Amino acid sequence: MDMSSLRGKTALVTGAASGIGLETALAFARRGADLVICDLDETRLGAAGERIEGLGRSVLARRVDVSSADEMRAFAAEVHQGIDAVDILMNNAGVAIGGPFLSTSLEDWNWILGINTLGVVHGCHFFIPNMVRRAQGGHVINVSSAAGYSASSMLPAYNATKFSVLGLSEALWEELRPHAIGVTAVCPGLIDTPITRNARLVGEMDKPEMREDMVRGYQRRGYTPDRVARNILKAVEKNRLVAPISPEAWALYYVKRFAPWLLRRIGLLLAKRAQG
Numbered sequence: 001m002d003m004s005s006l007r008g009k010t011a012l013v014t015g016a017a018s019g020i021g022l023e024t025a026l027a028f029a030r031r032g033a034d035l036v037i038c039d040l041d042e043t044r045l046g047a048a049g050e051r052i053e054g055l056g057r058s059v060l061a062r063r064v065d066v067s068s069a070d071e072m073r074a075f076a077a078e079v080h081q082g083i084d085a086v087d088i089l090m091n092n093a094g095v096a097i098g099g100p101f102l103s104t105s106l107e108d109w110n111w112i113l114g115i116n117t118l119g120v121v122h123g124c125h126f127f128i129p130n131m132v133r134r135a136q137g138g139h140v141i142n143v144s145s146a147a148g149y150s151a152s153s154m155l156p157a158y159n160a161t162k163f164s165v166l167g168l169s170e171a172l173w174e175e176l177r178p179h180a181i182g183v184t185a186v187c188p189g190l191i192d193t194p195i196t197r198n199a200r201l202v203g204e205m206d207k208p209e210m211r212e213d214m215v216r217g218y219q220r221r222g223y224t225p226d227r228v229a230r231n232i233l234k235a236v237e238k239n240r241l242v243a244p245i246s247p248e249a250w251a252l253y254y255v256k257r258f259a260p261w262l263l264r265r266i267g268l269l270l271a272k273r274a275q276g
């Protein structure tokens with residue numbers, strides 16, 4: 001998709017009140033797109049809407065839980081009253097769980113699968129059919145992660161959701177190609193956003209010092225969500241199917257492809273270090 005000007009186009013971003021979603025919504029608005037945004041956090045969503053309007057673009061902002069099929073159906077119905085279809089659909093809303101499988105409860109699984117996996121399915125289910133029917137192309141951006149192709153014993157639930165988003169995106173890429181709808185699975189590495197404060201930590205990771213270590217580690221790494229947004233725009237422009245973002249995400253991508261055994265060694269070392 002030509003991203004040089006998005007004037008006259010509508011971009012939808014889920015989880016747009018914070019982090020990568022917020023910065024990408026602002027980047028779309030700066031290129032001239034009108035925005036449809038949703039999030040669970042109404043206060044921050046309102047602030048995001050004001051920033052988009054401040055850039056001279058129109059915005060429809062709604063509190064929507066992406067894990068709820070009913071809420072997503074109602075949201076899509078409202079959006080499609082105003083336009084035939086969105087031009088860019090960005091399924092970004094996501095949460096994280098850190099800690100081993102043996103400490104992850106079924107409630108944890110339902111929570112993360114509901115948001116990270118079904119949230120993306122709901123976005124695709126309720127918005128892509130209109131894009132196809134309108135027959136003017138478009139682009140679907142699904143936010144996976146470097147954890148969507150490299151697994152770790154510290155992230156089993158998160159890995160399962162992000163691998164599923166990457167798999168769905170690869171399948172969709174093929175199905176939507178005849179409709180001139182591109183698909184990009186965005187796979188960032190360690191990005192300094194509030195996700196580190198909001199992640200659920202379980203088992204041996206459920207310690208305040210572990211969280212502080214993680215927050216500080218991501219801050220020191222210093223890769224900001226506005227850089228991710230810039231790279232997402234480039235990946236869509238190039239119609240890239242899988243878009244690792246940040247040097248560590250690229251490194252893991254190549255190690256996984258060419259030396260998967262090395263990835264297992266690194267994983268074992270990191271897990272040992274995390275256990276102290």
Ligand SMILES: NC(=O)c1ccc[n+]([C@@H]2O[C@H](COP(=O)([O-])OP(=O)(O)OC[C@H]3O[C@@H](n4cnc5c(N)ncnc54)[C@H](O)[C@@H]3O)[C@@H](O)[C@H]2O)c1
Pocket residue numbers: 014015016017018019020021038039040041064065066067092093094095096115143144145146187188189190191192193194195198225
């Ligand atoms: N930060 C990272 O290091 C990193 C790395 C790779 C991938 N990601 C992915 O990027 C995406 C954005 O994460 P972020 O780092 O910007 O985190 P963030 O916490 O800053 O933003 C996530 C947003 O999603 C919203 N949200 C959560 N549950 C929701 C729900 N049920 N319905 C609607 N909105 C909901 C939150 O309120 C929040 O505003 C996520 O999918 C995450 O997994 C993040």
